[in-house]
Amino acid sequence: MNIPFLDLGDVNAPLQTEIEQAALRVIRSGQYLYGDEIHNFEQKWAAANGTAYCVSTANGLDALTAALHCLKTLCHWPDNSEVIVSAHTFIASFEAITRCNLKPVPCDVSPHDYNIDCNRITALINANTVAIMPVHIYGRPCDMQTIKAIADSHSLRIITDSCQMHPQWSMVNGQLSTGVDVTAFSFYPAKNMGALGDAGCLITDNKQLAELARAYCNYGANVKYHHEIKGINSRMDAVQAAILSVKLTHLDEQNKLRQHQALRYSQAITNPLITLPYGGRDTDKSCWHVYPVFCHKRQKLQEWLSANGVGTIIHYPVPPHKQKAYAELNTLTLPVTERLCNTELSLPLNPALTAEQQDYIIDVINNFT
Numbered sequence: 100m101n102i103p104f105l106d107l108g109d110v111n112a113p114l115q116t117e118i119e120q121a122a123l124r125v126i127r128s129g130q131y132l133y134g135d136e137i138h139n140f141e142q143k144w145a146a147a148n149g150t151a152y153c154v155s156t157a158n159g160l161d162a163l164t165a166a167l168h169c170l171k172t173l174c175h176w177p178d179n180s181e182v183i184v185s186a187h188t189f190i191a192s193f194e195a196i197t198r199c200n201l202k203p204v205p206c207d208v209s210p211h212d213y214n215i216d217c218n219r220i221t222a223l224i225n226a227n228t229v230a231i232m233p234v235h236i237y238g239r240p241c242d243m244q245t246i247k248a249i250a251d252s253h254s255l256r257i258i259t260d261s262c263q264m265h266p267q268w269s270m271v272n273g274q275l276s277t278g279v280d281v282t283a284f285s286f287y288p289a290k291n292m293g294a295l296g297d298a299g300c301l302i303t304d305n306k307q308l309a310e311l312a313r314a315y316c317n318y319g320a321n322v323k324y325h326h327e328i329k330g331i332n333s334r335m336d337a338v339q340a341a342i343l344s345v346k347l348t349h350l351d352e353q354n355k356l357r358q359h360q361a362l363r364y365s366q367a368i369t370n371p372l373i374t375l376p377y378g379g380r381d382t383d384k385s386c387w388h389v390y391p392v393f394c395h396k397r398q399k400l401q402e403w404l405s406a407n408g409v410g411t412i413i414h415y416p417v418p419p420h421k422q423k424a425y426a427e428l429n430t431l432t433l434p435v436t437e438r439l440c441n442t443e444l445s446l447p448l449n450p451a452l453t454a455e456q457q458d459y460i461i462d463v464i465n466n467f468t
């Protein structure tokens with residue numbers, strides 16, 4: 100059997116008619132940027148996440164950048180102010196911080212959920228610290244209640260990177276987590292709610308922040324050709340907004356399917372060489388952007404799966420603090436993050452994966468020696 104890690108054509112095929120109708124509607128409307136499609140999607144996504152405002156952007160990195168830039172402006176943070184960021188993340192979380200002339204301070208993650216280790220945050224706080232950036236890695240929510248308590252007791256802001264968790268799912272005692280200043284999403288095609296190109300957005304309950312972010316992403320202008328601040332060009336295009344509105348109507352059922360697939364993996368993978376995510380428990384506590392397993396013989400495991408036709412990806416082989424681009428951080432040692440990066444392997448998990456394919460993958464993994 101040949102099973103790619105992810106075939107987006109297969110994932111989108113069941114929605115083809117709806118997607119084509121949405122795209123055609125935009126093509127015929129003559130309105131390709133701004134307009135009703137953007138407005139409608141922003142309203143729906145804000146509602147889906149229980150927030151007041153949504154500002155669409157061209158991608159997730161811009162959403163994170165706009166979030167930080169606008170908080171920096173509103174809170175008068177000096178350059179080089181420090182943002183404590185989860186060390187186990189895609190490089191974009193760090194890039195957004197440095198793009199704003201702020202300093203990323205990586206915080207090691209918990210071995211239990213791979214998210215920022217709340218027990219390590221306080222020790223990193225000093226007079227230059229202005230914010231915490233938790234990242235819901237692999238689709239599993241961080242402990243937002245504890246992060247919020249720490250932030251409040253030190254007057255820090257929270258910018259959440261939810262690029263891997265759709266929607267914002269930080270259910271705390273059955274409630275959507277509140278008190279986060281701003282949350283950023285990426286709708287990169289491979290995400291749980293993926294566009295057919297680049298797209299992103301931020302959500303917030305702060306009107307001033309939303310308005311500033313909207314202007315910032317529009318060359319600093321609220322009124323055409325009247326530029327009040329120095330901005331950037333970061334727009335979601337209307338075709339993507341229309342497609343994302345379609346995708347949103349299927350997100351819940353697709354997330355449930357992902358949870359079901361995660362449960363099957365966690366129940367059926369019994370090879371003692373493989374460590375299951377979250378100890379094989381709590382499969383209902385993630386929207387499973389990724390199903391990560393951990394293995395000390397990771398390279399051999401990946402080769403074994405590949406030789407048997409199963410595609411996998413490593414998220415991520417090198418953590419941001421060990422990247423050449425962040426040479427200034429290279430001397431840091433963050434043992435949990437580094438161990439995860441040395442042992443992690445993501446298995447195929449997506450709405451197009453069939454039960455038969457999954458059974459095959461489970462068999463191949465259980466036969467790995």
Ligand SMILES: Cc1ncc(COP(=O)(O)O)c(C=O)c1O
Binds near residue numbers: 191284286298
């Ligand atoms: C954790 C995280 N942050 C930020 C991003 C950046 O999103 P984009 O690629 O849309 O800029 C991604 C997406 O890949 C991500 O996974």
